[in-house]
Amino acid sequence: MNLKTVEVKFSRILSEDRVVDLISTKKDNVLKELTQVLGLSKTVSNRLDAYKAISEREKIWTTAVGSGVALPHARSSVFSDFVIAIGRKPEGIPYDSPDGEAVNLVVMVGSPEGQDHEFLRLLSRLALLFRNSKFRKKVLTAKSGLEVVHS
Numbered sequence: 001m002n003l004k005t006v007e008v009k010f011s012r013i014l015s016e017d018r019v020v021d022l023i024s025t026k027k028d029n030v031l032k033e034l035t036q037v038l039g040l041s042k043t044v045s046n047r048l049d050a051y052k053a054i055s056e057r058e059k060i061w062t063t064a065v066g067s068g069v070a071l072p073h074a075r076s077s078v079f080s081d082f083v084i085a086i087g088r089k090p091e092g093i094p095y096d097s098p099d100g101e102a103v104n105l106v107v108m109v110g111s112p113e114g115q116d117h118e119f120l121r122l123l124s125r126l127a128l129l130f131r132n133s134k135f136r137k138k139v140l141t142a143k144s145g146l147e148v149v150h151s
Contacts, residue, residue: 015041016145018085022106027095030087031055031072034108038085043110049078050110064097069130073109075119082122083110086148088140105136 020037024030032051039047053074057063064070085108092102107126111119130136135151142148 013082014084014086014149016149018083019142019145019148020085020087022087022089022093025089025093027058027093028055030089030093030095030106031058031108034072034085034087034106037087038083038108038110040085041083043079043081043083045078045080049076050074053078054108054110062096062098064095064099064103065127065130066097066099066101067131067133067136068092068101068104069127069136070095070097070103070106071109071123071126071130072106073111073119073123075111075113075116077113079110079112081112082115082118084108086139090140105130105139 017040018037022030022033024033031054035047035051035054038044038050044050053076054072057074058072063072087106089104092104095103097103107130109123138151139148
């Protein structure tokens, strides 16, 4: 499995500058930090509004999917196109995971409104992709964002 198997082109929605090693150790701070990274994309019109949309979604139910992965996401007019940022924290972050485990990969997804089918397809493919332990390890240990983008 690799990022290229997802139908939405990752070279369009994920760039090497949006793969970062997280500094924060608390869930809300991680969301803020990664939203700032997500905002590096021209497809995000307002970082604060992006954070609000993502944190409001997170309040509904945790986006931790198990195996040390969380997929915080939102659909909002603040996003003109799909965009992804990936945060890595090898030692993990408490994240209210259903399995009780810490999260060490946070894959943040922004989506424009009105593309529900594509959005759900992207989220399901990401969840499936990140269930692969070899792929998770590859992303977590990659030496650069470029290496992740070309995984």
